[in-house]
Amino acid sequence: MSKGPDRLQAILDLDRLVHEPARLAILSVLSGVEWAEFKMVESLTRLTKGNLSSHLAKLEEGGYVAIHKGYRGKVPLTTLAITKKGREALDRYWEQLRQAAPRRS
Amino acid sequence: MATDLARLSQLSSRYARYGRSLPGLSLALGGVVMLLLLLAPPLIGNAAEVSWEHQRGLLALAVSALLALWLLAKEGLRRRIYQSLGLAESRPAPSTALFIRTLAAGLAVLALAYPVKALLGPAAQEPTSVQVALGLTACWALPWATLRFIRGWQEGLLWLVLGFWGLALIWVLPLWEGLLQGKGALAAILFAALPLAYFGGLAVGLVQHLQFLRLVREIRAQEPCDE
Numbered sequence: 001m002s003k004g005p006d007r008l009q010a011i012l013d014l015d016r017l018v019h020e021p022a023r024l025a026i027l028s029v030l031s032g033v034e035w036a037e038f039k040m041v042e043s044l045t046r047l048t049k050g051n052l053s054s055h056l057a058k059l060e061e062g063g064y065v066a067i068h069k070g071y072r073g074k075v076p077l078t079t080l081a082i083t084k085k086g087r088e089a090l091d092r093y094w095e096q097l098r099q100a101a102p103r104r105s
Numbered sequence: 106m107a108t109d110l111a112r113l114s115q116l117s118s119r120y121a122r123y124g125r126s127l128p129g130l131s132l133a134l135g136g137v138v139m140l141l142l143l144l145a146p147p148l149i150g151n152a153a154e155v156s157w158e159h160q161r162g163l164l165a166l167a168v169s170a171l172l173a174l175w176l177l178a179k180e181g182l183r184r185r186i187y188q189s190l191g192l193a194e195s196r197p198a199p200s201t202a203l204f205i206r207t208l209a210a211g212l213a214v215l216a217l218a219y220p221v222k223a224l225l226g227p228a229a230q231e232p233t234s235v236q237v238a239l240g241l242t243a244c245w246a247l248p249w250a251t252l253r254f255i256r257g258w259q260e261g262l263l264w265l266v267l268g269f270w271g272l273a274l275i276w277v278l279p280l281w282e283g284l285l286q287g288k289g290a291l292a293a294i295l296f297a298a299l300p301l302a303y304f305g306g307l308a309v310g311l312v313q314h315l316q317f318l319r320l321v322r323e324i325r326a327q328e329p330c331d332e
Contacts, residue, residue, distance in 0.1 A: 040191025
């Protein structure tokens with residue numbers, strides 16, 4: 001069972017890239033699929049295009065999300081997928097949160 | 106927050122299943138195609154008073170066209186309805202991928218068997234070369250279409266039933282007459298299986314579609330994640 005200082009350390013160790021609510025939502029959406037189109041993540045998270053793009057760029061930079069830009073016919077198609085590193089980071093994040101949560105007696 | 110995010114992941118996962126494993130209304134459409142396949146032989150027989158071999162050529166064309174139409178309609182439904190909020194696919198289960206590859210391999214064996222029957226069989230001289238060529242094209246397209254368009258178990262099973270039912274109509278000599286007279290074990294099995302498959306497909310397809318409509322309502326009711 002985690003004690004006070006351990007819980008504090010768990011909070012301090014939280015991955016800041018994952019901890020931001022919008023990015024956490026994006027990773028949660030992508031963790032449920034093999035891949036998804038940009039539009040689908042936009043529909044589920046209800047983030048604006050600009051906001052979503054900016055968070056995705058940070059997640060891609062961290063190696064948590066893979067972004068593929070292509071075409072379907074003549075229409076541009078951006079597909080997103082969570083990487084193995086991203087999935088591990090998300091699992092670790094939830095584990096750390098569980099450790100940091102105060103126990104009810 | 107954790108509950109909301111778990112729900113978000115669950116919503117995306119449910120939505121993505123319609124991009125791969127849940128066929129929705131295309132199952133119900135499959136039932137309609139099955140009925141049309143059942144009606145094709147007497148319609149063709151009445152319309153064209155020609156030999157069985159020529160009827161078989163026409164039947165092969167009708168079966169190929171119906172199967173192609175079902176695939177097109179299925180893809181149309183997937184893109185226009187089931188992926189209307191954006192494309193997404195769930196992770197394929199290894200067993201599903203194996204099933205689809207096995208199905209394609211089985212159809213490839215049939216595709217190889219067709220030329221042997223068409224070119225070397227006792228009725229080789231009867232069909233015109235155009236009919237043989239069209240039959241060959243349709244047969245050889247089946248394994249490709251399976252790998253390209255079939256994504257899940259339910260679609261695969263329906264494709265198998267439609268494919269075998271179509272091939273049985275074309276290949277098993279006057280199966281339709283046997284069906285009408287209620288003769289033979291195959292006729293009995295088909296008579297029993299068709300209504301079951303038709304109503305089963307219709308019911309499952311409609312339930313999946315209603316569940317999808319509810320899912321879309323839930324997705325649209327989501328709060329923005331940055332507020």
